[in-house]
Amino acid sequence: MTERHSSAAWAVTEAVRRVETGELPRALCRSVGEVLPVDGVALSLLTDTPARQLLCASDDTALRLEEIQFTVAEGPCVTAASEGLPVVGRNLRHRATPWPFFGAAVxxxxxxxxxxxxxxxxxxxxxxxxMELFTHDDEGPDGPSMRAGVQVADAVVRALLPxxxxxFDAFGSPRWQPADVVRAHWSSTHQAVGVVAATYGTSVESALARMRAEAFRTGRTLAEVTAAILGRPPAT
Structure with missing residues (x-):
């Protein structure tokens, strides 16, 4: 079993060994999806904080899962990041989850x-x-695949750290691809948070909560709320 787990982590490491830095997050998403029995992958940094940064999403479904969790401030990724342990939400079509807003939106x-x-x-x-993974199957990855996922997550960290x-550039702005998605789901959001905080004289946390409430109330994504605040067309 250890050999199986190590081979998945090794495959991720090898897949991105010669990848250019700007393409690294997207290459990691792709390789994780290839070595684990899942249908989509997303990676994020500072996941359970207002400074959350989307690294990559393998497809529109993975991206929307990330958007939902950042908007409602709950879900498997947020819990995994805050508790430091793997988390699974199964049978999301029919079963109540520990994350009522996330579960209802999904x-x-x-x-x-x-x-x-x-x-x-x-x-x-x-x-x-x-590292977030989703499956079309209600049960998700089995026990051995979950254990493999732990080692794959370690391989992702080892690839990202160097x-x-x-x-990031000298001002802390992200430099990875695709640039429009990165801006819409990180740097632009934090610019909009600053605008709202200054306008209402509130903290960053309160400004983000106001934006989240607006997104939830209107059914828009946080990226769309951000675009409206900054007067820009939303990224497509």
Whole structure:
């Protein structure tokens, strides 16, 4: 069993060994999806904080799962990042979950998603973010695949750490691809949070909560609320 787990992690490491830094997050998503029995992958940093940063999403479904969790501030990724342990949400089409807002949004918007599991991205006892996987199957990955996922998450961290300084410019802005998606789901959001905080004289946390409430109330994504605040067309 250990050999199986190690081979999955090794395959991820090898797949991104010669990848250019700007393509690294997207290459990691692709390779994780190839070595684990899942239908989609997303990676994020600082997942359970207002400074959350989307690294990559393998497809529109994975991206929407990330958007939902960032909007409602709950879900498998948020719990995995905050608790530092793998988390699974199964049978999302029919079963109540520990995350009522997340569960309701997924059941309504993403009926193709049967299960979501998330693994913390950890180094030296600190959680950097989360790796999210979803399946169309209601039960999600089995026990051996979950154990493999833990080692794959470790491989993702090992691949990201050497590139951390290159992934951001001198001002802390992200430099990875696709640039429009990264801006819409990270840097633009935090610019909009600053605008709202200044306008209402509130903290960053309160400004983000106001934006989340607006997104939830109107059924828009947080990226769309952000675009409206900044007067920009939303990224497509």
């Amino acid at each position: 059941a309504e918007e993403l009926p193709q998603v049967g299960a979501v599991c998330a693994f913390p991205l950890r180094v030296a006892g600190q959680t950097l973010g989360a 590139a951390r300084t290159e992934l």
